[in-house]
Amino acid sequence: MMRAEGKAARSANRSSPWKSSYVAYGLLLGSLLVLLYLMVSTQFSYSQKDDAGRGMEEFSREQEEEEKAKAHTEPSTPRRQGNEMKSDNWEAKSQAKNEETAESKEFGGGTDDYNNVANTKPICDTSFGKYDICELAGDTRAQGGPGATVTLVSPRAPPKEWQIKPYSRKYLDGLKAVTVKSVPNPGDVPQCTTQLNIPAMVIELGGLTGNYWHDFTDVLVPLFIGARRFNGEVQLLVVNLLPFWVDRTNSRKILNLPEVIAAAEAAGFKVIVAGRPKASYDEFTREMNSFDVMVGVHGAGLTNCVYLPTGAVLLQIVPYGRLEEIARTDFGDPARDMGLRYIEYSVAAEESSLMGVFGKEHPMIKDPAAIHLSGWGNVAEWYLGKQDVRINVERFRPSLLRALEHLQ
Template sequence: MRRGESKAATRGANRSSSSSSWKSRYIGYGLVLGFVLMLLYLMVNAQFSNNPNAYLGPATTSKTESIPATTYQGNQAWQEDGSRGLEEGHREEVASAHTERSTGQRQEKDDESEKQRTEKNSIEEQLGNDRSSNYWEEGRQSEKKDTIEFSEFGGGTDDFNNVANTKPICDTSFGKYDICVLDGDTRAQGGAGAGAAAVTLVSPRAAPREWKIKPYSRKYLDGLKPVTVRSVPNPEDAPPCTTRLNVPAMVIELGGLTGNYWHDFTDVLVPLFIGARRFGGEVQLLVVNLLPFWVDKYRRIFSQISRHDIVDLEKDDDRGVVRCYPHVVVGYGSRKEFTIDPSLDDTGGGYTMVNFTEFLRQSYSLPRDRPIKLGTNHGARPRMMILERTNSRKLMNLPEVAAAARAAGFEVTVAGGRPTSTYDEFAREVNSYDVMVGVHGAGLTNCVFLPTGAVLLQIVPYGRLESIAQTDFGEPARDMGLRYIEYDIAADESSLMDVFGKDHPMIKDPVAVHLSGWGNVAEWYLGKQDVRVNIERFRPFLTQALEHLQ
């Protein structure tokens, strides 16, 4: 018995020892885990102590907008050959700029990829009288809002002790154009060479920086003159003021493709309206590459944009003038071609293309806000303007088209050649029509003077050009409040059928022609094609135009 008791005691002691060992292990694990958690807590606490804005809410998602950007050589319906000399001067420049992937654009794309942005720019070049379209995609990462309140126009922060968090005065993230907003003591100094003209913000709030900005709506074009934009903390680091004007200023360039009728509006007048209209005329324009004859042509528009003298910024250097303002914007542009998308308007003006056409009617004192309304004007016939082209994309049976329109009930006028009236008078003439008809081309730009609710009928040449036609005029027309109709030319209505025959790829496979490169598209579909409208096929489109005026 004693021996058995001894064994039992031994087993009990072993069990007690084993239990004690497991308890020790659990206690050890708990201490280690507690130590690790304490370290993690201290690390996170230290991180947030150093950066109180490390997390301010859920991250914003990136928003990508497809921005069709169009660049071409075009002629007015009434001045189709007048700008050819200027176009020839730009042709090399445009050819370079409209390469499908230019060097500058590749660099911009590389830069954007670092910021999780993607830009796509399929740039197409017109080698004849007009140009085709570029297609841009702009992905812009939304900025996190922090606790700093920025001024209305940007350009700094009210936190004088936190220069590191100052808002940059220049936004160069968009592939098409740059914008700089200098809010405060800003000094503009002229200069004729590239980068010689300079705009300097004096502010202890802004970290010292410098940019080279091309103040034009298509910064990727060659031949533009950059302006130096800089911020400095001390007044002695900037040129002393020789004159002060207590209104904002805008620095713009009139180079690039200015002088081409479609680009006049797309590249200059529409972007200028977006950028300057909010100032209500109290803004001074400082212009690089000033073209006095061009400004004079659109003098009514410029007089509504600004009540102040336009400054030739390149000549200011000769006079030793340094102009000082409380607020300066350098650069301008529009996110979409020949139209305005208020959701993409960085100025906060909220303007639309309808506002722009109302502005034009005000500038030119145009009398008609609305077209004729059939049924209320007994015996009245709606007026139709048919635009005549004399180079490529001619209407080979224009008399038959006009006769069909008259038979449908329109009073028809064919507009072509050079005007005998001034541009102001021509704008009033266009405003008197209810319907505008024309083959795709720069002459359709005149639709800006039509009354809201009028009809634009675009005839699109053969060759899969529908997307270009939509970008250039279809979408803008709708944004203007016009009723838009599109008539697409069939292969048997194109003069190219006589040139190549139905089995040639130019006729049989336009997609393959596009894929082969822009040269063939520009040369043939836009540069060497005329159209003969099938009148029977065209009649329903005339009826549709009448129905829009009911």
């Protein structure tokens, strides 16, 4: 063991000088390569800078030559010196240029540049498939009658004319068209007999109105959205005004009102007959808010239940003809949602004025379900449109007592 180790050590001692020489040669060669790389890189960098400098000089010379050429062929333009201009008429030229490129910002009114009416925005937009929109700003004159016309008098708007239908479903048949036009001179349109200094909206009450759903979706909701921006200061101009929109008083009357009042007073109520507002709606709403019970035949008048105080009672008299579901949907369910107590009194055939018109053997009296199946026309015309009621006070008294119980 000892001899073998000595032999290995001697062999290692003999090979160490050769290894040292190889290491020295490697270090020398590496140093030479690094030095060569640095020299080449430095030379290449200087070359790029020189090329770039020459390129900039050439570009500058070319630019100067172009500017000199332009100076001989184009008129001089003013140059800034600090915050001033050398040209005395620069402001006038700048203002004229701005007027030439000015765009109209007044919808339907054109632009302040009277000589540039070609860039004015149109008064009407009829590109929508369901409805037309017109907006007239300024001296606007409306004329009713068979040929309803709305005219904008303005020298800023070019003469033009549109035929529109102011209804949310303009594609329906039977709608009345309104002519909207612009004229430059006041003498081109008749003078107004009534003048108002507030916005006006033109609407149509044709189409599918007369149906509660369409009354809201087609007219009232669009009208509310359009008039909202005027904060209540708006005049409504109605095309083909239907009587039932402003006169709910021709149908579903209580024919024996004095007897019903007497029965209510006998039950313990102080009765006040509230008709149309005599002074103002503010006073009317305050009066309604003082009531404990509101009694009325199914119809638009019951909408005033929104002014009743929480916990009050709405007693709805439902006309004959299986109208309970309609009455409940229109006023019964909303009344409960508003925190009111709801009572429903359904009129019997003997209490309906239709009994005297058709007789008890007629389907209108004998079979209301068949009338409903025949279509909405007969229901709307007779059950809702041409029916009054004569209340049987003895039959009605339990409903009055129920209302009184709700308040105790």
